[in-house]
Amino acid sequence: xxxxxRYLRPQWFAAVLTAGFLLAGIALQLxxxxxxxxxxxxxxxxxxxxRLSQMALVFLGVTAAAQAVRVTAAYWSERVAWTAANGLxxxxxxxxxxxxxxxxxERTPGExxxxxxxxxxxxxxxxxxxxxxxxxxxxxxxxxxxxxALVNVWLGLAFAAFVLPAGWVLGRVREWSAPAxxxxxxxxxxxxxxxxxxxxxxxxxxxxxxxxxxxxxxFSHLRGWLPVALKAEVAGxxxxxxxxxxxxxxxxxxxxxxxxxxxxxxIPLGTVYMVVAYAAALGRPIEAIRTQLQNLQRAGAAIAxxxxxxxxxxxxxxxGTGSLPAGSLAVEFRxxxxxxxxxxxxVLDGLTFRLEAGARLGILGRxxxxxSTIARLMFRLYDPAAGExxxxxxxVAQAGLKEVRSRVGLVTQExxxxxxxxxxxxxxxxxxxxxxxxxxxxxxxxxxxxxERLPAGLETPVSAGSLSAGxxxxxxxxxxxxxxxxxxxxxxxxxxxxxxxxxxxxxxxQRLLAGRTAVIIAHRPxxxxxxxxxxxxxxxxxxxxxxxxxxxxxxxxxPIAEVLP
Numbered sequence: 001x002x003x004x005x006r007y008l009r010p011q012w013f014a015a016v017l018t019a020g021f022l023l024a025g026i027a028l029q030l031x032x033x034x035x036x037x038x039x040x041x042x043x044x045x046x047x048x049x050x051r052l053s054q055m056a057l058v059f060l061g062v063t064a065a066a067q068a069v070r071v072t073a074a075y076w077s078e079r080v081a082w083t084a085a086n087g088l089x090x091x092x093x094x095x096x097x098x099x100x101x102x103x104x105x106e107r108t109p110g111e112x113x114x115x116x117x118x119x120x121x122x123x124x125x126x127x128x129x130x131x132x133x134x135x136x137x138x139x140x141x142x143x144x145x146x147x148x149a150l151v152n153v154w155l156g157l158a159f160a161a162f163v164l165p166a167g168w169v170l171g172r173v174r175e176w177s178a179p180a181x182x183x184x185x186x187x188x189x190x191x192x193x194x195x196x197x198x199x200x201x202x203x204x205x206x207x208x209x210x211x212x213x214x215x216x217x218x219f220s221h222l223r224g225w226l227p228v229a230l231k232a233e234v235a236g237x238x239x240x241x242x243x244x245x246x247x248x249x250x251x252x253x254x255x256x257x258x259x260x261x262x263x264x265x266x267i268p269l270g271t272v273y274m275v276v277a278y279a280a281a282l283g284r285p286i287e288a289i290r291t292q293l294q295n296l297q298r299a300g301a302a303i304a305x306x307x308x309x310x311x312x313x314x315x316x317x318x319x320g321t322g323s324l325p326a327g328s329l330a331v332e333f334r335x336x337x338x339x340x341x342x343x344x345x346x347v348l349d350g351l352t353f354r355l356e357a358g359a360r361l362g363i364l365g366r367x368x369x370x371x372s373t374i375a376r377l378m379f380r381l382y383d384p385a386a387g388e389x390x391x392x393x394x395x396v397a398q399a400g401l402k403e404v405r406s407r408v409g410l411v412t413q414e415x416x417x418x419x420x421x422x423x424x425x426x427x428x429x430x431x432x433x434x435x436x437x438x439x440x441x442x443x444x445x446x447x448x449x450x451x452e453r454l455p456a457g458l459e460t461p462v463s464a465g466s467l468s469a470g471x472x473x474x475x476x477x478x479x480x481x482x483x484x485x486x487x488x489x490x491x492x493x494x495x496x497x498x499x500x501x502x503x504x505x506x507x508x509x510q511r512l513l514a515g516r517t518a519v520i521i522a523h524r525p526x527x528x529x530x531x532x533x534x535x536x537x538x539x540x541x542x543x544x545x546x547x548x549x550x551x552x553x554x555x556x557x558x559p560i561a562e563v564l565p
Contacts, residue, residue, distance in 0.1 A: 029066060037271055100382065102315060118188060148275065159282075178301070189305075315382075324391055324403055328516055329487040336387035337350055346540055365536055369539060371491075374521070380396050409485035411473070426478045446511060
């Protein structure tokens with residue numbers, strides 16, 4: 001009900017219109033058998049040909065109107081469904097993007113895609129027709145029972161005594177089968193999560209000859225999925241079988257009671273036909289209710305998974321009130337400790353250092369020493385378990401996420417490219433940034449010759465793999481420069497480049513960092529040749545920290561492996 005209220009309330013007019021057409025269709029469906037019954041009685045009583053023709057035309061008009069109303073109701077129903085489903089997709093996507101890095105570390109992209117698309121698609125019918133169709137068909141069922149009771153009270157009571165237990169059985173069968181459907185949805189998400197992961201890692205899989213292992217996992221997923229899918233299909237078919245049995249029982253009851261009352265002279269022949277027609281008409285609402293109950297099975301599983309996802313909250317508070325100062329930002333770590341999982345060995349252990357505003361710090365250390373973790377804490381992808389990270393004198397945990405992300409620029413060795421134009425990739429789809437501003441940034445970074453070599457300039461199509469590693473890094477620098485941050489973090493930004501490209505990037509980097517605080521994370525000492533200070537990490541602790549010249553003098557006395565990788 002909460003989902004229905006949230007996503008149908010903005011479409012109240014379309015929902016009311018759908019309900020109105022549905023109610024009109026119910027009235028027309030109830031009128032059809034009455035008209036035919038009256039037509040048969042008119043024939044038996046010797047009505048004139050003109051009277052019979054008139055009744056036939058009325059019946060044809062009612063039938064045509066019923067079909068037109070049904071089509072119109074279906075149109076508005078689908079319109080409501082997809083508007084509501086797309087609204088839910090938007091909210092789910094925004095919610096997922098707002099969750100912290102720990103959440104995304106635990107889940108694969110394929111699993112999240114299945115949540116946003118597969119689960120919401122299963123809800124489309126729920127939004128469009130569940131309440132309206134279910135209530136509408138219940139009203140149709142009630143209308144048929146009332147119509148039968150008006151003909152003969154015993155007919156009404158007999159069919160009510162049949163329909164109510166049938167409805168109860170249908171509900172019980174649905175409750176029994178719902179867990180199987182939910183388990184099936186979980187298996188689907190796991191399979192597509194694995195598949196998406198395997199496709200993204202295709203190059204590494206082929207390079208390492210790991211195709212047999214991937215296919216072994218592929219078939220393992222299918223073997224685990226098959227019995228669950230069979231169980232869910234059997235559960236769905238059981239609802240169908242129950243509905244068919246109910247329909248058959250209703251038809252037999254109509255023929256038995258109608259024929260018996262006619263032989264007793266209690267009802268005329270036309271009324272016998274009307275009873276049989278209404279009994280057959282009972283199949284439509286029962287079938288519709290059965291379909292809605294099956295939809296509710298799929299929707300129930302999807303609703304549970306969607307609401308579970310929406311209930312998750314980021315461990316990072318996004319509504320901090322602290323505001324970072326303008327200009328370059330000083331960086332300070334005060335006794336910072338951090339582990340990615342509770343109970344694990346800390347990646348950072350009591351880290352304390354300070355970098356003045358406008359200064360440049362190079363962070364060196366072996367793989368796993370905690371270099372990238374420092375960058376993630378400054379960018380506030382995570383919050384420390386203990387201690388404080390301060391930017392410009394403000395604790396980042398007390399500043400809003402939007403404030404931190406707008407004032408800190410992060411460039412990593414992996415640059416995400418989108419299937420769009422170069423302009424859209426640089427601006428990240430912000431149409432408010434003029435071309436002149438983009439060109440000016442590229443010229444400031446010394447990248448205008450590179451832009452001029454592109455076939456269509458800023459309109460050049462870009463996609464994953466279409467740019468070299470160096471070109472992708474140039475694009476990432478331009479993204480950061482457009483935001484004009486007070487702190488720039490370069491995390492292994494040139495670790496995979498050839499010397500010539502690295503020299504080009506170095507010139508662009510010097511212009512990007514001019515007048516800004518900078519933290520440069522690297523494996524090689526040559527990468528941090530232009531910094532003011534060097535901090536060397538080992539096992540999450542500071543091995544040495546000081547001006548670049550002093551750290552180099554330490555390296556001359558002690559074995560290089562103790563200080564630098």
